[in-house]
Amino acid sequence: MKRKIVITGAAGFIGSHVIRLFVNKYPEYDCYNLDNLTYAGNLENVKDLQDKPNYHFIKGDITDTEFIEKLFQQHRFDGVIHLAAESHVDRSIADPLCFIRTNVLGTANLLNAARNLWKDDMEGKRFYHVSTDEVYGSLGAEGYFTEKTAYSPRSPYSASKASSDHFVRAYFHTYGLPVVMSNCSNNYGSHHFPEKLIPLAINNIRHNQPIPVYGKGANVRDGLWVDDHARAIDVIFHKGRLGETYNIGGHNEWSNLDLIKLLCRIMDRKLGREEGTSEKLITFVKDRAGHDLRYAIDPTKLRDELGWEPSLQFEEGLEKTVDWYLANQEWLDHVTSGDYQKYYEKQYQGR
Numbered sequence: 001m002k003r004k005i006v007i008t009g010a011a012g013f014i015g016s017h018v019i020r021l022f023v024n025k026y027p028e029y030d031c032y033n034l035d036n037l038t039y040a041g042n043l044e045n046v047k048d049l050q051d052k053p054n055y056h057f058i059k060g061d062i063t064d065t066e067f068i069e070k071l072f073q074q075h076r077f078d079g080v081i082h083l084a085a086e087s088h089v090d091r092s093i094a095d096p097l098c099f100i101r102t103n104v105l106g107t108a109n110l111l112n113a114a115r116n117l118w119k120d121d122m123e124g125k126r127f128y129h130v131s132t133d134e135v136y137g138s139l140g141a142e143g144y145f146t147e148k149t150a151y152s153p154r155s156p157y158s159a160s161k162a163s164s165d166h167f168v169r170a171y172f173h174t175y176g177l178p179v180v181m182s183n184c185s186n187n188y189g190s191h192h193f194p195e196k197l198i199p200l201a202i203n204n205i206r207h208n209q210p211i212p213v214y215g216k217g218a219n220v221r222d223g224l225w226v227d228d229h230a231r232a233i234d235v236i237f238h239k240g241r242l243g244e245t246y247n248i249g250g251h252n253e254w255s256n257l258d259l260i261k262l263l264c265r266i267m268d269r270k271l272g273r274e275e276g277t278s279e280k281l282i283t284f285v286k287d288r289a290g291h292d293l294r295y296a297i298d299p300t301k302l303r304d305e306l307g308w309e310p311s312l313q314f315e316e317g318l319e320k321t322v323d324w325y326l327a328n329q330e331w332l333d334h335v336t337s338g339d340y341q342k343y344y345e346k347q348y349q350g351r
């Protein structure tokens, strides 16, 4: 079946993996990458797709209500996979309003445009909203987030994502918009912007710079290989039940300190450095405000209903991630030039 799908934020980290999967797996779909190319959006992430006949790029801002409305009327999309967002917790602490604009207003604009376009015929239409496990708040040492866990966001980022999730459900219940959602754990892999812990540490180790670990490094995250996330989005988009949420995660829990130590050992080996060299770069710095202690996903519903399983364990995935960054140092050099330096100084100096 010929379908016109708009994938928002597909010049970013996860979106670029999702659109690559869709463009290559479904040549009969027309895939539109709608992205405003903020600091996090980079067309280098999708340069292998630019000559494919079923790939199209539209530069545009999801917070621009009129533009989004016209775009939907013009292209008459029949599927939306919505990833565009401000995604970094530390930036949300510095500038919460920007997160409200993009993540809440931007999502509402897309929902509204889809509702206006599809109101007379919802058959075969689908609005997929990509969300995060952070909406559930912070776990103690025990337990997992399930789809029934009450929302308890604690950062401006997670509060803005929680709010957008509520709007998506409201459009399902109020207008019958055919929505489906997922809440995913921490992704890692290629094309990850080096403001996030793993690529930041890889870049700093490469340059023999301190690796900033917040607090004592005891916070726990549940790592998921980004292509496993993309595969989950594919299966949920096509087979997920309307109005439902699916939690995506791989039971890969690591404390930040253990993760960084593993990364240091891998980097020492790959760079031909004596074992223990990179670990000396670990520097404990002032903790993140309101730092969530632990996230951990229970993916039972997704596995039992739709048969999804993660394909990679963390050690193997991290090794592949390091290989990608070492083979693509030019990419890292491009994204860390210019504004990145200013961001880095502001975020880490005097911490």
Ligand code: NAD
Binding pocket: 008, 009, 010, 011, 012, 013, 014, 015, 034, 035, 036, 037, 038, 039, 040, 041, 042, 060, 061, 062, 063, 082, 083, 084, 085, 086, 087, 088, 102, 106, 130, 131, 132, 133, 161, 183, 184, 185, 186, 187, 188, 193
């Ligand atoms: P990212 O920051 O790497 O990419 C975001 C993309 O959105 C960029 O290409 C950016 O240019 C674009 N964008 C931002 N504002 C826009 C606007 N106003 N109009 C149009 N485009 C805009 O983010 P990511 O890590 O790839 O995350 C993608 C989505 O997945 C987000 O919704 C995020 O909340 C969610 N998510 C991320 C993770 C993770 O571990 N990174 C985990 C779970 C869920």
Ligand code: DAU
Binding pocket: 087, 088, 089, 090, 131, 132, 133, 134, 184, 185, 186, 187, 195, 196, 197, 198, 200, 212, 213, 214, 215, 217, 219, 220, 221, 256, 288, 295
């Ligand atoms: O859980 C899903 C979320 O994962 C996504 O929704 C977010 O978009 C994504 O950014 C990620 O959020 P985190 O805050 O968990 O990721 P980050 O890489 O920023 O931080 C991971 C952990 O490492 C966290 O406990 C904070 C810590 N950290 C982070 C940075 C940037 C450090 O110790 N030092 C750092 O310099």
